[in-house]
Amino acid sequence: MNRREFIGGISVAALAGCATGGRVSSRAAADVQERVSPKPRFHVFSKMFQPPVTKSPEELCNLMASAGLDGVQWTVRKGGHVTPENARAELPRLVKVAESFGLKCESICTDITADAAGRPGVSAGAAETLGVAADCGIRLFRPAYYFYDEKTESFSQSIDRIRGGFAKLAALCEQTGVKATYQNHSSWGPSVFGGLVWDVYECVKDIDPALVGVEYDPMHAYFETNLSWTHGLELIAPWISSVDLKDFHYRLDPKNPKMTKKAMVAAGEGVVPWDEVRDLVARHGVDPLYILHFEYNFDKTNLKKTVKAERDAFAAVLRG
Numbered sequence: 001m002n003r004r005e006f007i008g009g010i011s012v013a014a015l016a017g018c019a020t021g022g023r024v025s026s027r028a029a030a031d032v033q034e035r036v037s038p039k040p041r042f043h044v045f046s047k048m049f050q051p052p053v054t055k056s057p058e059e060l061c062n063l064m065a066s067a068g069l070d071g072v073q074w075t076v077r078k079g080g081h082v083t084p085e086n087a088r089a090e091l092p093r094l095v096k097v098a099e100s101f102g103l104k105c106e107s108i109c110t111d112i113t114a115d116a117a118g119r120p121g122v123s124a125g126a127a128e129t130l131g132v133a134a135d136c137g138i139r140l141f142r143p144a145y146y147f148y149d150e151k152t153e154s155f156s157q158s159i160d161r162i163r164g165g166f167a168k169l170a171a172l173c174e175q176t177g178v179k180a181t182y183q184n185h186s187s188w189g190p191s192v193f194g195g196l197v198w199d200v201y202e203c204v205k206d207i208d209p210a211l212v213g214v215e216y217d218p219m220h221a222y223f224e225t226n227l228s229w230t231h232g233l234e235l236i237a238p239w240i241s242s243v244d245l246k247d248f249h250y251r252l253d254p255k256n257p258k259m260t261k262k263a264m265v266a267a268g269e270g271v272v273p274w275d276e277v278r279d280l281v282a283r284h285g286v287d288p289l290y291i292l293h294f295e296y297n298f299d300k301t302n303l304k305k306t307v308k309a310e311r312d313a314f315a316a317v318l319r320g
Contacts, residue, residue, distance in 0.1 A: 040290050040318050042311050043071035045109065045244075046081050048294040054303070057081065057094050061101040067307035071104035073291050076129060076141075077111035084111070087129045095136045106289055107140035107181070107215075107242060108133055114172055115146070116164025122172060130176035140181050140241055140289070142215050143169060146193040162193055163203040170211040181213045181241045184232075186220040186262075195224045197232030204239050213241035215291070218277045219248055219270075223262055230280060237284035245314050246293040247272050264296040267313035274317045290314070 044064050054060040064072060074094055076082040082090040095105045110129065114122040123144075133141060146165060148158040169180045182204070187195035194200050197216075204212055214236050221229045233240075247270025250260040281288065292310055299306045 040315060041070045041104075042068075042245075042290050042292060042315070043073050043104070043107065044069055044307070045073050045075075045291050045293045047075050047109070048298075050075070050081060053300060057097045061098050061103055063303055063307060065101040065103055067304050068311055069103065069292070069307070071106060071289075072098050073107045073109055073142075074105060076108045076133070077144075080109070082108075084123075084125050084129050087125075087132050091129075091132050092136050095138070105136065105138055107142065107291070108138055109142045111144045112141065112172075112180075113144040113146070114165050114168035115161070116168055117161045122168060126172060127176055130172070130178045134177045138178060140179050140213075140215075142183055143180050145183075145185060147191045148193055150191060158193070159199065159202060166203045166207060166212055170207050173211040179211060179213055179241065181215040183215040183244065184217050184220055184224075184236075186224040195220070197221055197225075197229075197236055201232070201235045201239075204236075209239045213239045215242045215244060216240045216288070217244040217246075218274070219244065219246045219272050222272050223248060230276065233277075233280050234284070237280075237286055240281075240284075240286045240288055242289040242291055243277070243281065244291050244293055245310075246295050247274075266296055266298065267310050274314070278318050290318070 046060065049060045049063070054063060061072065072094075074081050074091070076084065076087055076091060078084070081094060091108075098105050110126075112123045112126045112129065113120065114126070130141060146162045148155065149161075153161065166182075173180050182194065182200060184194045184197050184200055185192060200214060204214070216233065216236065218229070218233075221232055225232065245267070246264065247267055248262050248264050249270050251263045253259040253261045292307075292314070294307075294310065298310075
């Protein structure tokens, strides 16, 4: 979403708020959502469908089109559908394959990073890869994660360094015309930046949302902060360009019955409050690209049935 579209969405949300004395009712929120995004756009994160799950990009695209999806977010990184060194030859080919099945390619997932302290600096070849993406009509890319350095920096020093990294990402985006969308991700260790959405906000709050945005992940936000997750979404709303779709529930840890662990599950089987996500997204005038992730152990014997069920379950709740 560009700035003009975002401001327009906010105006619609504001009108709904005026009609309810500043509070947006669930009906008003639904009305806003209908006007902002009458038909959610569902793309698939291609990682979970790399070989051997599907044997080729053609098979993947045929599957997604037949299941009612709208597009593909290709992995353009080491071990991905496209490796960075082959992006110039391979990415345009995959975009054409997707288009031949009626699918769009609006976003890619990369391992591009930019660190103000020169660790590792702007990724080699990043501008070239994004230039190819721009030529293909791709407007968004997910960069690699940032990390705190607990051994040599204080928490605030790490934040300052990472804030500088986002500034360099913004410069890269301005140069190439492709917008970075950082994913908030629950911690797999204390060094991971972005488990707390507030940290991401601290680093993007002074950056134009037209250059750097967020691939907002409600599952990770809810897992990380539980009942306070809504505050993070409200803070980061102007920067949200895409929303990841996946769910989880808690299960007992077999190694410690006093503890619980995260278990990834199919749509409709988890604890993420998707109706609240829907209403908040509408309230803040956000029109995101929705990206299905399939991070649970899904049935691979009937892939079309699996993909369609996931897509339909999310479509039902997001449309209200």
